[in-house]
Amino acid sequence: MAPTSETLTAERILEATEEVLRRHGPAKATVVDVARALGVSHGSVYRHFRTKAALREAVTKRWLDRTSGQLSGIAEADRVPEARLREWLAALFAAKRRKAGEDPELFATYTVLTGENGSVVGEHITDLESQLTRIIQAGVDTGDFAAADAEASARAVFQATGRFHDPCYAKEWEEPGTEADFAAVVDLLVQGLRRTP
Amino acid sequence: MAPTSETLTAERILEATEEVLRRHGPAKATVVDVARALGVSHGSVYRHFRTKAALREAVTKRWLDRTSGQLSGIAEADRVPEARLREWLAALFAAKRRKAGEDPELFATYTVLTGENGSVVGEHITDLESQLTRIIQAGVDTGDFAAADAEASARAVFQATGRFHDPCYAKEWEEPGTEADFAAVVDLLVQGLRRTP
DNA sequence: CAGCTGACAGGTTTCAATATCTGTCATTCG
DNA sequence: CGAATGACAGATATTGAAACCTGTCAGCTG
Numbered sequence: 001m002a003p004t005s006e007t008l009t010a011e012r013i014l015e016a017t018e019e020v021l022r023r024h025g026p027a028k029a030t031v032v033d034v035a036r037a038l039g040v041s042h043g044s045v046y047r048h049f050r051t052k053a054a055l056r057e058a059v060t061k062r063w064l065d066r067t068s069g070q071l072s073g074i075a076e077a078d079r080v081p082e083a084r085l086r087e088w089l090a091a092l093f094a095a096k097r098r099k100a101g102e103d104p105e106l107f108a109t110y111t112v113l114t115g116e117n118g119s120v121v122g123e124h125i126t127d128l129e130s131q132l133t134r135i136i137q138a139g140v141d142t143g144d145f146a147a148a149d150a151e152a153s154a155r156a157v158f159q160a161t162g163r164f165h166d167p168c169y170a171k172e173w174e175e176p177g178t179e180a181d182f183a184a185v186v187d188l189l190v191q192g193l194r195r196t197p
Numbered sequence: 198m199a200p201t202s203e204t205l206t207a208e209r210i211l212e213a214t215e216e217v218l219r220r221h222g223p224a225k226a227t228v229v230d231v232a233r234a235l236g237v238s239h240g241s242v243y244r245h246f247r248t249k250a251a252l253r254e255a256v257t258k259r260w261l262d263r264t265s266g267q268l269s270g271i272a273e274a275d276r277v278p279e280a281r282l283r284e285w286l287a288a289l290f291a292a293k294r295r296k297a298g299e300d301p302e303l304f305a306t307y308t309v310l311t312g313e314n315g316s317v318v319g320e321h322i323t324d325l326e327s328q329l330t331r332i333i334q335a336g337v338d339t340g341d342f343a344a345a346d347a348e349a350s351a352r353a354v355f356q357a358t359g360r361f362h363d364p365c366y367a368k369e370w371e372e373p374g375t376e377a378d379f380a381a382v383v384d385l386l387v388q389g390l391r392r393t394p
Numbered sequence: 395c396a397g398c399t400g401a402c403a404g405g406t407t408t409c410a411a412t413a414t415c416t417g418t419c420a421t422t423c424g
Numbered sequence: 425c426g427a428a429t430g431a432c433a434g435a436t437a438t439t440g441a442a443a444c445c446t447g448t449c450a451g452c453t454g
Contacts, residue, residue: 008397030445041399046447156381160357168365184353192389205428224437227415238429243417 026112064124075131081139146195223309261321272328278336290361343392
């Protein structure tokens with residue numbers, strides 16, 4: 001679109017790739033399209049990314065990292081652990097649901113990309129679980145939570161709330177009653193974490 | 198295969214359809230194949246099922262009902278509610294995992310079928326949730342569980358354990374650590390249900 | 395000379411012609 | 425007479441040839 005004469009950088013290629021994916025979708029987005037959007041030949045793109053798969057992987061990582069970054073603020077916040085946990089889970093759900101609802105096609109695109117890039121997604125999940133672990137460990141430290149193994153509990157909480165952040169459930173997020181379902185699951189999990197006197 | 202001269206019944210057609218689906222998979226299984234397997238013309242099949250979709254739906258229902266039936270025995274068993282709940286959840290997970298592991302192609306076939314038949318799946322889930330509700334209500338009655346709304350709690354438990362029964366996670370069920378993950382989630386949920394003195 | 399280009403080989407996708415399937419129904423069969 | 429058949433129209437799937445894409449590299453350009 002804009003064949004700016006700035007030097008070609010990995011960052012600019014990623015930007016252009018996101019745009020091409022947004023326009024054409026994951027099935028029809030080609031490396032040639034990306035090069036054309038940048039006003040260069042596709043050979044130049046291959047100077048920065050060894051393969052098309054590597055390019056798509058990098059775009060996926062960028063996208064996931066943005067979510068992680070937003071949530072880490074909450075994980076570190078200076079609040080009572082239970083409130084922090086509830087807020088973090090609500091923010092994760094809200095972020096995913098907003099993305100799925102606002103631009104379903106783009107969300108579908110990234111769902112395809114995450115399906116292709118198991119290891120990047122795995123790292124993202126590890127990251128989210130470690131944020132959760134910090135929250136739960138804080139709760140154990142204050143005596144609010146009883147968890148023999150904060151990491152295992154974090155994993156359990158993350159998996160138990162999968163219905164509210166895993167893309168495979170995206171189409172159900174706008175159904176009525178979803179809010180209540182989310183609240184019920186979170187209440188049950190928080191109750192399970194609480195220290196019983 | 199065996200063009201027996203018994204009268205053509207819906208039951209025999211369903212049997213043959215399951216066999217054809219097992220052989221050819223969901224994409225290539227045709228009504229003509231089913232008729233051929235029964236030694237009749239495909240017009241005869243349409244006397245019993247209005248459309249191909251209705252036939253596939255009936256097969257799906259049969260398959261799901263078999264699972265429900267197995268589990269209902271546990272739901273009604275004469276045991277302490279907590280043990281019954283744990284056993285029921287473990288049985289659900291074990292049944293799904295066994296089916297997915299023993300014959301992955303057949304499982305994939307049924308995953309496609311359940312994807313096509315939202316309402317039948319919805320009824321199946323309602324059925325499972327009502328079995329769970331009965332277990333949890335029993336726990337409330339004995340004073341073991343504290344749940345303001347047994348039905349809502351049942352729904353929460355069912356959704357929170359989705360990772361261990363929803364087909365979209367099937368490929369992760371054989372990974373190491375899955376048993377431990379399952380145990381951690383169930384422990385957390387049971388702890389959340391327990392009455393806190 | 396570092397970075398970019400564009401032609402190219404091998405592989406994948408598209409498209410239109412062809413074959414098959416779904417669902418109906420007038421007719422046949424027992 | 426009720427159950428089953430098979431020819432048929434319209435819809436869907438398959439196939440093979442042509443178009444396009446990926447990844448490489450010898451050579452061009454600033």
